Amino acid sequence: MPIDRVAPDTRHLVDLLFAGLAERPIWTRFRAELARVSGAGGVALVIRGGTGADETAVIGGEDGSGSGHGPPLPDLVALEGMGELAPQRIVGTGRGGPALGLRVPLPDGMSAWLVLEAPAAPKGWDELGVMDLLAALAPDLSRALPLYGVIAQPERARLVAEYVLEASGIGVVVVTADGTVLSANATARTIMARTDLLRLRDGRLVASTSADQAALRAAVAAMARAQAPRLDPACHCSVALADPVGAARLTLIVRPGPPYWPVSAPLRRTAVVIVRDPAQPATLPPGDLAALFGLTAAEARLATRLADGEGLDEAALALGITRNTARSQLQAIFAKTGVNRQGDLVRVLLGSAANHVGPGGEG
Structure with a gap:
């Protein structure tokens, strides 16, 4: 259908574009409103790193957000062939339908694409009108999209740090x-x-x-x-x-x-x-010790108890094995961890990644 709703005045969309930098998921309202005013079946922002970078972010994907404005999942080869700041028709979207796109150059050799998928019934879709809309948005996209890199990198680092802290x-x-x-x-x-x-x-x-x-x-x-x-x-x-x-x-x-x-x-x-947390047990997960040092299940259970401070006799009694079996397993553990003293073994085990598995048991 004709998109007589689309006017040269894009201030409302521009407001949503910049406000969307603070949204999570990012640019949710901008993508939804752009889909509405353009009549598009889906709106995606694709941001790709510069030379040597293989990271590509697809914003507005079929990500379970329930927004109904998932991206057309375009072919990156088709996007790479587009000129800059010139709206054009592209083919090769993941759903096989036509799409319109705009490529925006970003600093450090990065690029971004705003891609609008045709509606499910594309007959009557005003592609020329949509291209005019994309052209009108181009200057503001050139100002807003570089901010994604400024925001995304530290936020990703923050999320990773939070995850590690909570998991540990x-x-x-x-x-x-x-x-x-x-x-x-x-x-x-x-x-x-x-x-x-x-x-x-x-x-x-x-x-x-x-x-x-x-x-x-x-x-x-x-x-x-x-x-x-x-x-x-x-x-x-x-x-x-x-x-x-x-x-x-x-x-x-x-x-x-x-x-x-x-x-x-x-x-x-x-x-x-x-x-x-003093209430959190310091016990090292046997499964992780087995994976890290190539221990058998029995050896890992013994190593866990030794790392907890138990003596060999005490650990053998708790595990229901003889002292000779425990000594045999301890020698195998020494060989696999590269030490020959129980004190050194405890130091190696406590210094391993298994000590950072945190609450939740074995990894």
Whole structure:
């Protein structure tokens, strides 16, 4: 059908284009509105790295978002053959139908394509009108799309860091110099819910006793003052929070807040409090030890108990094997791990990736 809804005035679409940088999934409303006003059956943004980069992002894919505006999954070879900033008809979409596209050059040899798939009943689709719309959007796309690279890379790094922290059972709390909590990951909140030694009170991170609170406050203030433009891995304070009644102990590492380069100073100085869950068993998953060191299942079970601090006789009794069998398995473990002393074996096992599997058992 003719797209008399499409007018030269693209301000509404441009507003959605720039606002969409903050959306997750990104550009959801822009793609939906562009599909509506153009009559397209689907809208996709394809962003590809420069020379030597093989990463291609397809935004608006059949990603389970339920938006109904999935991309036509175009043939990248067809896209690469397109000229820049010139709307044109392209073929070779994943669904076999026609599509219209616009190629936008990006910095560092990257390129982006805005691709509109024809509707399911393409007869009467105003392709010329859609091309005029794409041409009108070209200047703003040239300004907006480079920001994707600026946003995507640090966000991807943040998501990876969050995933590793949560998977490893490490709690992280970011606080200001006076202990006001700016953020706390899920693991940190779980740990604080399990213990009275560290908790949130009136928006601040506090310890259970006045002595521990003084030590925590001093460490946080010192590390906030030490926040610098560059990372210094050696800069940290250690704080132990002790239960005055029982034997429980919660250990913390306090570091300066994130490096603030390239600005000359942070808006407010911060510190990072790192905590491990004392309730989380330190047991190394036998399956991971077997995979990492080529151990048999029986050898991995013995290695796990030795890494937990059990002696050979104690481990043999717990596993229901004789001492001679345990000694034989230990020699096989020594051979496979490249050590010949039990102390060295424990050091190797605890220093392995198996120690970072975190909650959830074997990987």
